[in-house]
Amino acid sequence: MRLLRSAFAVLQKDLRLELRSRVGINSLILFVFTSLFIAFFGISQQPVGPRVEAALLWIVVLFAAAIGMGRTFVAEEEQQTSLLLKLNASPLAIYLGKLTFNFILLAVVNLLATGVFIVLLNKTVADPVTLLGVVLAGSLALAGSTTLLSALIVHAGGVGLLPVLMFPLLLPLMGALVNATRISLSIPPMGVPTGVLGENLTTIVAFAGVTITASVLLFDQVWQD
Amino acid sequence: MISTRRYRLIRNSVFVWMTVVITAGFLMSIPKIDILEHTARNLYFHVPMWFTMMAAAIVSVFHSIRHLRKRDIESDLRAAEAARVALLFGFMGITTGVVWAKVTWYQGTSVWWNFDPRQTSVAIELMVYSAYFVLRSSFEDSELRGRISAAYNVFAFTTMPFLLYVLPRQLDSLHPGAEGNPAFSEITDPRMRLVFYPAIIGFMGLFWILYTQRVRYRLLKNSVENRYLNDNS
Numbered sequence: 001m002r003l004l005r006s007a008f009a010v011l012q013k014d015l016r017l018e019l020r021s022r023v024g025i026n027s028l029i030l031f032v033f034t035s036l037f038i039a040f041f042g043i044s045q046q047p048v049g050p051r052v053e054a055a056l057l058w059i060v061v062l063f064a065a066a067i068g069m070g071r072t073f074v075a076e077e078e079q080q081t082s083l084l085l086k087l088n089a090s091p092l093a094i095y096l097g098k099l100t101f102n103f104i105l106l107a108v109v110n111l112l113a114t115g116v117f118i119v120l121l122n123k124t125v126a127d128p129v130t131l132l133g134v135v136l137a138g139s140l141a142l143a144g145s146t147t148l149l150s151a152l153i154v155h156a157g158g159v160g161l162l163p164v165l166m167f168p169l170l171l172p173l174m175g176a177l178v179n180a181t182r183i184s185l186s187i188p189p190m191g192v193p194t195g196v197l198g199e200n201l202t203t204i205v206a207f208a209g210v211t212i213t214a215s216v217l218l219f220d221q222v223w224q225d
Numbered sequence: 226m227i228s229t230r231r232y233r234l235i236r237n238s239v240f241v242w243m244t245v246v247i248t249a250g251f252l253m254s255i256p257k258i259d260i261l262e263h264t265a266r267n268l269y270f271h272v273p274m275w276f277t278m279m280a281a282a283i284v285s286v287f288h289s290i291r292h293l294r295k296r297d298i299e300s301d302l303r304a305a306e307a308a309r310v311a312l313l314f315g316f317m318g319i320t321t322g323v324v325w326a327k328v329t330w331y332q333g334t335s336v337w338w339n340f341d342p343r344q345t346s347v348a349i350e351l352m353v354y355s356a357y358f359v360l361r362s363s364f365e366d367s368e369l370r371g372r373i374s375a376a377y378n379v380f381a382f383t384t385m386p387f388l389l390y391v392l393p394r395q396l397d398s399l400h401p402g403a404e405g406n407p408a409f410s411e412i413t414d415p416r417m418r419l420v421f422y423p424a425i426i427g428f429m430g431l432f433w434i435l436y437t438q439r440v441r442y443r444l445l446k447n448s449v450e451n452r453y454l455n456d457n458s
Contacts, residue, residue: 148380152373157363164359165377168352171345172387203391207384214383218376221293 003096006089010097015104025105028068032113035060040120054181057117058174061110061142066166068105069146070159072098077154086223095147095219099212102143110139123185130184130197137201138177141208145169148215151222176203232437239430246427249420256414267325269420273428274318275347281311281432282350286382289375298447299440301371304378305361306439310432312354319347343400346388353381 039056076082114135153161180200250269285307292300364370
């Protein structure tokens with residue numbers, strides 16, 4: 001209980017800071033919007049397949065995550081609040097709080113990105129519920145895999161290192177996200193997702209599970225001094 | 226620690242063993258297989274390189290976990306050097322693989338690379354270990370370097386099952402080992418087994434030599450540096 005309460009306190013602190021300045025969320029939203037606009041402008045003269053469109057969407061989201069998530073712990077270091085954080089909460093509580101904050105941030109950004117994607121490409125979504133599930137599960141998997149990595153780079157020359165560390169690890173996730181998005185855009189729902197869609201959804205959720213479990217086990221080692 | 230004499234004995238026998246394996250690999254007769262023809266000899270080199278890379282990766286992550294528990298310099302150096310050798314064998318494996326694929330799978334086309342799941346996953350492994358070394362080089366402090374890079378190594382290793390088991394289901398593969406196309410089976414000619422199994426042992430031995438040499442070098446360098454620093458302070 002105490003763990004959850006202090007994790008919630010960390011989340012509350014981050015949310016309050018973010019709502020006060022809104023610099024993180026605004027720059028991320030603008031980044032996603034402008035880069036999707038540029039990407040789809042680039043391919044607007046000639047129709048491309050749904051797979052390419054879905055891949056472009058997730059590439060933009062991946063880059064947005066690489067930019068947005070890198071600040072998670074670097075910001076604490078810059079504001080010189082990390083020592084205070086260490087004194088007041090256990091590593092696990094800090095990790096859970098930060099993970100939840102990153103998940104909320106990414107979910108908001110990804111939902112907006114998907115909306116922009118649907119409007120710009122005049123999509124009719126065949127299976128909105130599954131698409132929502134894919135975007136939320138994708139946000140969780142992205143947050144799960146980047147939160148620990150963003151703690152690794154605090155003392156390692158800063159935010160620029162995060163893409164190098166995270167992109168190779170995210171390749172299996174990328175394939176599953178692109179496939180699941182493509183299917184939920186074009187094929188109407190048929191009860192419980194099975195077949196290729198089910199496999200890809202399982203991959204996304206399993207990826208989130210594995211990375212979050214590994215992060216919980218490793219965060220202690222990374223965060224202590 | 227084994228004695229220097231025994232170490233040299235093992236080292237020299239690995240050198241002799243590898244010489245015999247390479248000679249036999251090129252000279253011994255092999256069955257005539259369509260398409261593969263004499264490129265089938267690459268089985269003796271390409272496949273053991275891949276096995277050795279996996280072994281080196283496991284050694285590396287083992288020492289990273291040990292470092293997180295014990296925080297000693299030696300296991301950090303061991304993890305780094307095993308990763309370096311894994312990078313070397315992975316690079317050799319992907320090179321022999323790409324050339325092999327060029328003259329068999331992609332015979333008569335201009336294709337070199339086609340995102341085959343095996344090729345993709347080994348390329349990702351190389352990127353992960355390269356990132357590991359970039360991460361290592363960004364620290365001044367050796368305690369911090371050891372701790373953070375060990376955490377990255379372990380974290381990257383936990384996503385390996387996705388590369389090995391999930392990726393092949395997302396992409397179609399020409400690589401042996403996919404469904405209905407076993408990499409190695411009871412129909413494999415016994416003459417090829419005669420060289421293939423010793424080749425695995427030889428490459429593992431080569432890994433062990435390279436790895437222990439590098440670790441010895443790094444430990445010596447470390448102690449010399451420490452002595453120098455102590456003398457000057």
